[in-house]
Structure formats: structure tokens, C-alpha cells
Amino acid sequence: MRDLELFAQYLVRLRQEKLQGAHAATLAATGPQDFVHILARAREAELCSRIHEALKALEKDPGAFIKNHLT
DSSP, rough: OOHHHHHHHHHHHHHHHHHHHHHHHHHHHSSSSGHHHHHHHHHHHHHHHHHHHHHHHHHHHHHHHHHHHHO
């Protein structure tokens, strides 16, 4: 399970990087065309969060995880 813990830490850091990038891009935006990229980074951060939550569910109860997500 150590591998899952390391991957979870990676996801948390990646999410933080994506959110920081989106924040910096928001501050530097010069027009509406820039917001497509900001939205993409925010969605990437959300995906990292969802995967992290799924990993926690997998660690807690693999059987329930399989039932909920893989059937």
C-alpha cells in the first residue's frame, strides 16, 4: 500500500500546482480568450482531486471500490 500513499501524495501536489497555475493565469489574463486555459487547469485540478478520493476509497475497502466503480 506504500505505492498508493506515494501516488496520493503526488496527486495532492499536482492538484496544488494546477490550482496555483490557474490562479497565476487568472491574474495575468488579458481577455476572455485566456479563460479557456484557466478553466482547463481548474478541471485538471478537479480530476486530480477525484482520483485522490478514489484512491482513498480503494485503500479503505477494495471490495466496495470495485462494486461502485468497476461493475
